[in-house]
Amino acid sequence: MEYLEFEQPIKELQEQLESCKLVGEENGVDVKQACKQIEVAIEESKKRIYSKLTAWQKVQLSRHPSRPYSLDYIYHITENSFIELHGDRNFGDDKAMVGGMGKIKGIPFMIIGQQKGKNTKERQYRRFGMPNPEGYRKALRLMKLAEKFNMPIITLMDTPGAYPGLEAEERGQGEAIAKNIYEMMNLTVPVISIVIGEGASGGALGIGVGNQVFMMENTWYSVISPENCSAILWRSWDYKEQVASQMKMTPNDMLELKIIDGVIKEPLGGAHYDPSEAAENLKSQILKSYQELSKLSGEDLKKQRQDKFIAMGEFSG
Structure with a gap:
């Protein structure tokens, strides 16, 4: 440990x-x-x-190297029924974005998530969980496939951000994320989005437009990481702890601001202390949300999702 x-x-x-x-x-x-x-x-x-725990300590826990990643949760909650699907049918298969079909309690879901690595070789292979444009395009392809077969969608967010490389920009990183956000707003099937680790910037939001959005207990969700925010304001990482507390990026902050719908409890000390318990808590919330959302029609699901995100821009003077 x-x-x-x-x-x-x-x-x-x-x-x-x-x-x-x-x-x-x-x-x-x-x-x-x-x-x-x-x-x-x-x-x-x-x-x-x-x-x-302070906000910065929660950020540290969200990055713990022993913390379960998307595939760990997926294999547990689907009880080995998961079938991974590959490729965006345009450029290639992004290993930082995984997705496929699996059953939870006999109910078929399309599950999509950002995947980090557990060792140096795997982290390089998965690009530290930072997707390229083809990753977002693969995610959108799977969402559209789920919509075609009236299958609910689960998205698991865990990324320090979309990949910032030159080749990603050349292939349309911003456009791919923007298109995902637009298309997810119009899906006619239930979408349940969960931050399981780091929820950074558009990299997370590119698969995060859900009817219901949750965060696990020791995670963060923000437009920018504390280190990068500190670097922009002070040209140094030295103020990252101070920035983390002021950015309102923890689950409780997000719940208070009505950005998310709930917080999923983790075992004492974090999900890495008991991954099975963490996965069961995740599974319970998914099934509960699905039971609520499955009562809505396709048009109602679309409208509810759009109204939810439009309301985030409202404020009173």
């Missing part, structure tokens, strides 16, 4: 627990009581630390 800076007290207690167990095994003595006390201390330390 990799520990973040603010998790060091937990790491120290965990090391004490491992030493306690080792002493018992090597010397054949009963250390159950001592180990139990350390386990209680670990639990109390977790509750104390994770109940008062």
